[in-house]
Amino acid sequence: MLEVILKSLADSEPVHAPSYVGGTWTDTRDSGQRTGPYVRRTVSTASTVGPTDISEAIEKADRYAPQVADLAPAARADTLECASAAATAHRDALARLLALELGKPLKDGLTEIDRVASTLAVCASEARRIGGETLPVAGWGTGVGNSAFTYRAPAGVALAITPFNAPANLLAHKLGASFAAGNTTLVKSPPQAPGTTAAIVALLLDSGMPPQAVQLLHGGGETGSALCAAPEVDVISFTGSAPTGAAVARAAGAKRLILELGGNAATIVCEDADIAAAAKVCARTGYSNSGQSCISVQRVYVHRSRYADFLDAFTAAVDTLVVGDPLDPGTDIGSMVDEAAADRVVTWAAEARELGAGILRGGERDGATVRPTIVAGPPDNASVVMHEVFGALVAVMPYDDFDTVVATCNTSRYGLQAGLFTHDLKRVFTAWRRLEVGGLIVNGSSNFRLDHVPFGGVKDSGFGRESPRWLIDDFTTVKTLTLRGLSVWGDRTELGDENQ
Template sequence: MLDTILKSADAPALLGGVWLVEGPTAERVGPYTRSVVSRARVAGEGDVHAAVRHAAAYAKQMARLAPATRASVLETASRLATEHRSEVARLIALELGKPVKDGLGEMDRVADTFAVCAAEARQIGGDNLPVAGWERGIGNTALTYRAPAGVALAITPFNAPANLLAHKLGASFAAGNTTIVKAPPQAPAVSAAIVALLLAAGAPVEAVQLLHGGGEVGAALCAAPEVAVVSFTGSAATGAAVARAAGAKRLVLELGGNAATIICEDADLAAAARMCARTGYTNSGQSCISVQRVYVHKSGFDGFVRQVTGEVAALKVGDPLDPSTDVGSMVDDQAAARVAAWAADAGEAGARITTGGTRDGATLKPTVVAGPPADAAVVTQEVFGALVAVLPYDDFDEVLRECNTSRFGLQAGIFTHDVRKIMTAWRELEVGGLIVNGTSNFRLDHVPFGGVKDSGFGRESPRFMVDDYTVVKTLILRGMSIWGEQ
């Protein structure tokens, strides 16, 4: 099925071990090609119930797979991700307008993610508890192990559809669960390809159910009592809806951001400008940690604006299938129009648009907005587009407070060699992660990743996700002790 999906770009559903093509379909029009690039078999009446029923029935079977068996499958999936990186990167470019070179990088990360999930599967174990350290525990033994949660629901976003699905599906499989995947409507074929890749690696068909559709499908799946844990990546508003629909379930929510990067007076402005230009427009800025707010010490503000404007203006915008393209299109025309409108609003409020600000359909020319007011949408909201706002600051403590005015708190960056400032920022910034001498837009897939405030809760890396996807089970042996009985 993997080869069929990669060649046809059709996105079947997977229910009860059967790939389903017949039924209602939805066409995905590529934001750059302006033509139909894939077709998804969307969930019909009864499909949600069927997916939940199958997943619940398969949970015990999946739990009996030894961790070594799970790890072996995931290691094979890692190799397959490398073998098929070009084909999947092409699908990503067609469905999302993401430059193919970025898609190739995403597939490299998929390979890494599956490999890390395999390593974590081999580490799943338990503890021998020190019960005899308390008087009532003398003469007894207590053991724990991490058992699969049962049925996991993975709701994935469009902006990194391959790697974020690999995180959720890979960690859930490593934990011994059966997983229901609700794919993003904007990337159905990419999602189906990653599911098919795991099955091609040797995962039992009972390991996963795959459904396509809109928010109503996700809401119905969240509400299903058979689902034990929900992992969602997306907007803060949708995350709140997921939490309401899920009720009393274990939740991992990785939501939005409007990430800040601070450039101190001792920073190398040229290097910082190059890095901001490179990481502020990757995937047209459609990343929750994309560079959005850049605070530059006033002594270097004008120079930084000139340098970053030059770097951004030099980015190649165009066909995402062209290996030399730096910036492709955004996910759709509406997204590009929104960001262009926000830039115009900032300009009317006194900011300078030093480059960009215009669009052609879903393709927004990379935009730099210098000196917007603090209450401008490009500062206070999640832009999630090809725009970076640059603001001056005078006092370090003041800029930390300014960064913290955001309702989001996912990740931040800081350019400085002052260890005191680094430690102060790490302590004071209300974010889940801080990148030193780099921008907010940097992630290692085996390192804890997640936010605070409206950016969600839980941490997305295989080690921490395996904890979320498992439950601790305790065994107490009364009258049997390895500790001694007096």
């Protein structure tokens, strides 16, 4: 199937994304169309599923789960390593597909596919090290004469619901880690990226993933709700907005959940920071993928003594960014996912201006393409400060006191990741301790992630941690074996005097 998808891409034809159920690529009742936000034409179609298809996929996944669990970790790891190499081999074509479906610049798409390869390789490594423990039961009187052991067993049926902004790499995290753990996985694709999702599933199948290990379903919210509510599903990994995450939790009921939700990321620039370097980093990471990242730089707080210098350097750095065709290798900023998302950014920038902020750059759009927007000095009640923009806009504000700015950062209902530019270690540890976030990036912006490091948030940013090692913990269950009357430890509670 990957060959078919890539051939359509090479022929400049719309990519068709069938569903994959029961080991067969199938065209179901109707096809949804994806209009590329930059090219403004149909770039992919998807075979959307109905209730019968969903029921069949759930039944098959439940039946296949014991079979996939029997596959040795070494075999799972070999498949994932093969898939990692395949991602690298097809990186150019896959990046082009991302550009067409999402308006993501080629340079960002190439980076995402490189991360897919890295993520799958890490999943392979983690599959090889899944183990258990010998428990020290004889350390307490009640355990004397017994032995106990644990191992991490596959959870069974996993559900992976992926977002549009990084559909390839986040699917690699979820499906790769689930397979590494020994599960079968139901994949629900984002409607904005059906072709990319089908391509990654096909890549894994072509690399040796058994057909019993994955089912791919295309559809909207009703499809996701039906899958979440299925009693056969044992664990759900969802990445998306906070409201949708709450709906997932309600539909799921008493299931294990990993929810990576929204963000309103803050970066603090202290007076001792390298202002020029900080400005360049914030410009590059505030507008990459048109700001459509849950950790994208949104709020920048700069010490008042350096505020004017930072704004000058930041504006100059933003002026160097190239806005245009995402298929052009030189483009830094393509389009947003659709015109409605672009309009939200422009509307919020206009609101901030009415509240007294300065719009130093941008604040306008051409279709789904938003020019990089700089909002200077918005008040705390502006939407660009209070809510998740998820777009090509950065708000820059001055602060006077470090303790106060940390508290200000914490006023957000989100808490995913933050950035801090300083050389003062006391401030580093203070921020690490006090900031209500899942991760802190020092001398970098909030928008930095290593795929083999735990990633996730607090508050409305969700719970659980993405990254293969930590996902595998959630995708497995601890099973304990206790041996009565058989001990690997000493089983005497006192010594006699036979040696005296």
